[in-house]
Amino acid sequence: MKKLFAVVMAMMLLLSCGAFAELDTTIPEGTSFVFWHSFTGANEATLVAQIAEFEAQNPGIDVQEQYIGGYNVIHTELASANAAKVGVPALSVINVPRLTSYANDALVEDLTPYIEAFADEINFADFYDGMVDMMKNGDHQTALPFGQSGQIFYYNKTLLDSLNVTFPTKTEDMEAFLETVYNATQKPVIEIHGTDNAYFYCLFTNMGAYMIDTETNTTGLDSDVAKDLAAKLRSWVDKGYIKWVINDVANTMLLDFTSGNCASVLYTSSVYASYKQKAESGANGLTFEVGIANQPFGANGTNHQYVAGATMIIPAAECNTQAQKNAAFKLICFLTAPEQQLEWATTSSYYVTRKSASTDPQYAEAYAALLEKLPEMATIDLNSYVAKTKHELFDKCGDIFEKYMSAIMADAGDLEENWDIMIEEINDTLADR
Amino acid sequence: MKKKLTTMEIGGRTVHIRPEKFYWSDFFMALPAVLILVLITYYPIAELIRISFTDWRLTSNVYDYVGFKNWNWLFTAKTSTRYLSNSLRITVIYTVGNIAIDLGIGLLLAHLFNRLTKPFAAMRALIFMPRYIAMSSCGIIFLWMLNTDYGVINKMLEWVGVTEHINWLGDDQNALISILILTGWHGIGYCMMIYLSALLGISKDYYEASSLDGATGLQQFRYITLPLLSPTTLFLFITTFISSMKVYQSVDVMTGGGPRQKTEVMVYYIYRLAFDDNRLDRASVVALLFFVILLLVTASTLRVTNKNVHYEA
Numbered sequence: 122m123k124k125l126f127a128v129v130m131a132m133m134l135l136l137s138c139g140a141f142a143e144l145d146t147t148i149p150e151g152t153s154f155v156f157w158h159s160f161t162g163a164n165e166a167t168l169v170a171q172i173a174e175f176e177a178q179n180p181g182i183d184v185q186e187q188y189i190g191g192y193n194v195i196h197t198e199l200a201s202a203n204a205a206k207v208g209v210p211a212l213s214v215i216n217v218p219r220l221t222s223y224a225n226d227a228l229v230e231d232l233t234p235y236i237e238a239f240a241d242e243i244n245f246a247d248f249y250d251g252m253v254d255m256m257k258n259g260d261h262q263t264a265l266p267f268g269q270s271g272q273i274f275y276y277n278k279t280l281l282d283s284l285n286v287t288f289p290t291k292t293e294d295m296e297a298f299l300e301t302v303y304n305a306t307q308k309p310v311i312e313i314h315g316t317d318n319a320y321f322y323c324l325f326t327n328m329g330a331y332m333i334d335t336e337t338n339t340t341g342l343d344s345d346v347a348k349d350l351a352a353k354l355r356s357w358v359d360k361g362y363i364k365w366v367i368n369d370v371a372n373t374m375l376l377d378f379t380s381g382n383c384a385s386v387l388y389t390s391s392v393y394a395s396y397k398q399k400a401e402s403g404a405n406g407l408t409f410e411v412g413i414a415n416q417p418f419g420a421n422g423t424n425h426q427y428v429a430g431a432t433m434i435i436p437a438a439e440c441n442t443q444a445q446k447n448a449a450f451k452l453i454c455f456l457t458a459p460e461q462q463l464e465w466a467t468t469s470s471y472y473v474t475r476k477s478a479s480t481d482p483q484y485a486e487a488y489a490a491l492l493e494k495l496p497e498m499a500t501i502d503l504n505s506y507v508a509k510t511k512h513e514l515f516d517k518c519g520d521i522f523e524k525y526m527s528a529i530m531a532d533a534g535d536l537e538e539n540w541d542i543m544i545e546e547i548n549d550t551l552a553d554r
Numbered sequence: 555m556k557k558k559l560t561t562m563e564i565g566g567r568t569v570h571i572r573p574e575k576f577y578w579s580d581f582f583m584a585l586p587a588v589l590i591l592v593l594i595t596y597y598p599i600a601e602l603i604r605i606s607f608t609d610w611r612l613t614s615n616v617y618d619y620v621g622f623k624n625w626n627w628l629f630t631a632k633t634s635t636r637y638l639s640n641s642l643r644i645t646v647i648y649t650v651g652n653i654a655i656d657l658g659i660g661l662l663l664a665h666l667f668n669r670l671t672k673p674f675a676a677m678r679a680l681i682f683m684p685r686y687i688a689m690s691s692c693g694i695i696f697l698w699m700l701n702t703d704y705g706v707i708n709k710m711l712e713w714v715g716v717t718e719h720i721n722w723l724g725d726d727q728n729a730l731i732s733i734l735i736l737t738g739w740h741g742i743g744y745c746m747m748i749y750l751s752a753l754l755g756i757s758k759d760y761y762e763a764s765s766l767d768g769a770t771g772l773q774q775f776r777y778i779t780l781p782l783l784s785p786t787t788l789f790l791f792i793t794t795f796i797s798s799m800k801v802y803q804s805v806d807v808m809t810g811g812g813p814r815q816k817t818e819v820m821v822y823y824i825y826r827l828a829f830d831d832n833r834l835d836r837a838s839v840v841a842l843l844f845f846v847i848l849l850l851v852t853a854s855t856l857r858v859t860n861k862n863v864h865y866e867a
Contacts, residue, residue, distance in 0.1 A: 197829045200612040204834075222832065226613040316812070367813060368724035369701050376704060517831065524814045531724065532813075549632040 144238040146447050153183035154211035154445040156452065159195055159431065160268070160469070161188065167468040168456075175455045182448045192216035192431075199436065203228055209438035212449035214268060214431045217255060218319075222513040223434065224258035230435040231261040235450040242454040247475045251506035255428040258511070265453055266474040268391075268431030271415075271506065272320045274311070275378060275396050276385040278412035288385070288414040292328065295417060296353075299362035302384050309364035312374050312386045315527045316367050318519040319429050320387050322509075325350055326427075327419030332522060333512050333551065340518065340547040348540055351529065358530050365530035380405040391430060393470040393495055413497040415505070426506045430471060433457075463487040467494055472503060514554065518547045599845070605838040612832040624839045638840065640815055641823040642847075648730060648819060649798040655738035656794050657787065660745025665775075667746070668753050678750070682743035689740060693807025696736045697723070726816045729809050733817055737804050745790055752786035753779070788859050792852060799848055820844050 160168055165188060172184050187210070189195045196219055202208040215223070223229050236245050245253070248266060256264040276288050284305050289298045302310040314320040322332065330347035332340055341347070357363040364383065366373050374386045379399045390413070397411045398404075418424045433456075435449050455461060459478040466473045467490060478484050492499055509515065525543035528534035559570040606624055610617035628634050667678045684692065699706050700722035708719045722732045760778045769777070780787075802821040805811060811818035811826065818826070824844065828837035 200829065200832055203615070204612050206615070223613055226611055226832075228613045368721065369697065372701070373703055524812075528814055532726065546633075546636070549636075553627075553631055553633045 144234040144447075145443055146238045148181065148444050148447045148451065150181040151183070152181060152444045152448045153185060154441065154448050156184055156186045156449070157189045157195055157199070157210040157213040158186060159189065159191055159214055164465075164469040164471075167465055171456060171461050171465070172452070175452055178455075179448075179451065182451065184448075184452060192219075199228075203436065203438055206438065207440055209436045209440050211435060211441040211445040212452060213434055213436060215264075215434055217269075217429055217432050218509075218516045218519070220256060220264055220432060220434070221258065221511045221515065224261065224263040225513050227437055229263045230437045230446060231263060232265060232435065232450070232453075233260070233262045235435075235447075236262060239450060239454055242451065243457070244475075244477075247459070247477050248457075249474060249476060249503045249506060251426075251504075251508060252428050252474055255508035255511075256432055257508075264432040264434045265457055266428070267433045267453070267457055268469070269428055269472045269474055270389045270391040270430035270470075271426050271472065271501065272323055272387065272429060273390045273393075273416070273501070274385050274387050274414040275393070276412045276414060277378070277381070277400075277409050279409035280306070280381075280384055281412065288412065289417055290414070292324065292350075292417045292419055296357070299357055299360075303360070303362050306384060308381075309377075309383045310362050310385060312364045312366050312377055312383045313530075314370050314374065314386075314388055315365040315531055316370055316523060318523040318526070319427065320389075321354075321526065322519070322522070323416040323425055323427055324354075326425050327416060327423045329419065329421070329423065331510060332518050332547070333510050333515060335510060335512060338551050338554075340544055340551065342522065342540075342547065343544045348536075351526070351540060352536055355529055355536055359533075363530075365527060367527045367531045375399065376405060379407065381407040381409075389429070390472065390501065391470050393497070394468075395470075397495070411497070413500060415501065424505050426502075427509050428506050459484050460487065463491055466498075467491045470495060470498075472501070476503075514551060517550055521546050521550065602838050602842055605834055606842055608835050610834045612828060612834050617835075620835075624835050627836065628839045628843065634836075637815070637818070637823060638843075641818050641820045644730065644816070644818060645799055645801075645820045648734065648801060649795060651730075651734045652737055652741070652798040652801070653791065653794050655734060656741045656745045657790055659738070659742050660790070661749050661783075661787075663742065663746040664749035664753055668750060678746070682747055684740045685743050687740075689737075689803040690807050692736060692740055693804050696732070697808060700732055723809055724813050726813060729813055729817045733801075733804050733808055736808065737798075737801065740804075741794070745794070748786060748790055749783065752783050756782050788856075791859070792855065795855070796848065796852065799844075799851075 156172075158165075158168065169186060172186055176182060176184060189198055192215065195213065195215060199209070199213060199215065202210075220229070236243060245262075252266040252269055253262065256262060256266060274288060281288065281302070284302060286298060286301050289295050299310045318332075325331075325342070325347055328346050328350050330341055330344050330350065332342060334341045354363065358365055364377075374383075374388055375392075375396065377383045378386045378396065393411075393413060400407070400409050400411045402408070415424075415426055433453050435446050435453075441449075456465070457474055459473070459475040459481065462473045462475050463478050463484060464487065465471060467487075473479065473491070479488050512518075521543060525534075525539045525546075529536050529539050559572055562569050562571060607619050607621060608617045609620045609623070628638070663681055667674045667681070700708075702708065702719050702721045702724065705722070707722065708716075711720065720728060722728050756779065760782075761774055764774050764778060800821055801819050802825065805817050805819055805822050806825075809817045811822045820840075821844075824837050824841050827833050827840060
């Protein structure tokens with residue numbers, strides 16, 4: 122009887138240990154970790170200042186922030202370091218579309234236990250739902266939003282006001298808008314970033330066409346609605362309403378927009394501050410006010426805006442200790458807090474990732490400062506942002522999509538022929554998983 | 555016991571060579587260099603072969619051995635054959651173009667500047683100078699110069715009446731030409747210098763004798779200069795061939811393989827497989843195939859052209 126009792130007690134003890142197995146959140150004095158990021162200029166300066174503030178608040182933690190390069194460089198370095206099992210940072214910024222494959226390969230830590238363990242330092246429910254949803258892999262929260270951006274239209278508000286037109290909110294109103302502005306200016310009305318599908322993909326999904334149908338493992342672009350939209354875009358390109366930019370895109374679009382060679386560009390929200398500054402200062406010979414607009418609604422009212430830009434991960438590599446990972450998560454908590462987010466957004470034009478930043482009275486002053494500098498930010502409804510299809514081949518299929526779209530739009534390639542080859546190539550890629 | 559003589563045919567004559575005596579000290583003197591060579595050249599090749607039989611993704615630390623699955627993918631999968639044939643075709647076109655530009659213009663310039671005077675030395679230095687600049691820096695400069703809307707090249711073309719701006723890097727046909735212009739500008743000087751040194755090594759007696767026989771300049775070039783430059787040409791051909799087949803940096807900076815993979819050369823394709831798709835396994839089989847192609851083409855070129863090379867000046 123005593124033996125049985127002892128066994129039962131031992132089992133209960135073991136079970137209770139398992140049930141209460143929590144993350145060891147200890148961060149000893151002198152914990153130092155490496156943080157890789159991709160921010161430069163004023164953004165980097167703000168980030169460095171915020172990290173210094175974090176270190177002052179947490180004297181036992183030393184953050185070695187390192188600018189590595191653009192997203193592609195960070196992805197390459199991260200994968201290489203992971204393969205070598207040395208030199209992996211405890212915290213890194215990556216591009217959102219990469220997250221799914223990293224999560225599938227268990228390259229990143231599941232942040233769920235961290236969120237629970239550090240609950241008093243991070244209000245997880247305060248993040249915008251679409252942003253955190255994009256960074257989920259099944260039940261695991263594999264990243265947290267930081268440096269989020271969207272794909273928005275910048276337009277010459279002064280010009281549109283003088284023509285008494287507003288930027289269309291629905292795809293069906295686009296043609297009339299383009300015609301009016303083109304007739305008045307005889308210049309391309311919209312320039313579209315043609316080498317990244319993220320910018321024009323939203324137009325397709327709002328019409329109901331998706332790049333990957335996860336149920337059939339084929340592309341949803343093989344549909345009449347997708348082809349019709351592509352034909353419509355092509356007709357606008359042929360009429361001179363739209364310019365599909367595939368060359369030196371960032372410079373070309375900035376110069377064309379700020380010098381009055383086009384009325385609008387479809388680009389990342391993270392360049393709002395620099396576009397505004399250049400347009401309002403007349404840096405390229407024309408002074409005007411900049412407006413921003415979301416992607417237009419689809420025919421049935423679908424309004425998808427997609428989360429893009431950066432996200433923060435803690436690599437799962439064993440070369441970093443649990444203490445370093447804890448310290449890294451503490452930094453995430455700090456950098457994604459509403460105060461820091463408002464300061465970060467005011468400098469960088471990246472979206473604020475916390476709902477309370479715009480609603481909680483304690484942040485009213487900082488939010489007002491953000492809107493004073495970037496007034497059009499108020500037009501962006503971050504609640505309408507949703508997660509894209511999470512598929513490890515999304516990026517690869519996107520490359521094929523943008524390749525054929527640029528053949529059709531920029532090189533006047535045959536729509537039917539190119540579309541069919543594109544469908545075949547995407548389906549082959551999906552089959553070759 | 556006396557060692558046997560080895561008999562060889564050199565230049566149509568039979569030559570008897572006595573084998574050198576083997577000393578262990580020679581072996582140990584060479585051993586460190588051999589070990590380094592094994593470590594940095596042969597070990598990676600062996601590792602490449604091993605990885606080609608796994609399913610290793612760069613982002614994953616676990617992998618299994620999958621036999622010939624990757625080789626099967628290489629030769630049968632639609633995704634592989636489509637991109638592989640595209641990159642092979644582009645690499646061959648680039649290589650032919652680059653060899654023609656570097657060797658052709660290099661030889662022409664060598665002839666032009668084959669004078670030992672100061673102004674010619676200055677001109678030679680100017681032509682050779684791009685070689686000192688890193689390819690990545692050259693690529694960025696050319697990127698700006700070739701911008702369709704704001705690039706200096708299109709502006710200069712405007713002055714001579716070409717008002718329609720050429721889309722140098724975004725057009726399917728022009729993109730590869732743009733890269734050839736950059737690499738040609740970068741590499742011509744080197745070929746010119748090698749040809750110049752070879753030209754200086756040709757005895758003037760040949761030209762004087764042929765002049766006495768009434769040979770024209772063109773005939774002298776055809777029957778004296780070209781044959782006597784053939785060892786140099788072979789050397790430049792092989793080195794330019796290998797470096798052209800392995801072109802990467804200029805493509806990466808200028809076009810990133812675009813537009814629409816029209817400049818995606820083999821090495822760029824391998825890079826894309828390894829670091830964009832994180833498929834080290836597939837990148838390994840393509841790299842091995844590329845290695846074999848390079849080896850076979852170089853060996854057969856040497857075998858075929860050696861018969862037409864004149865080593866005696």
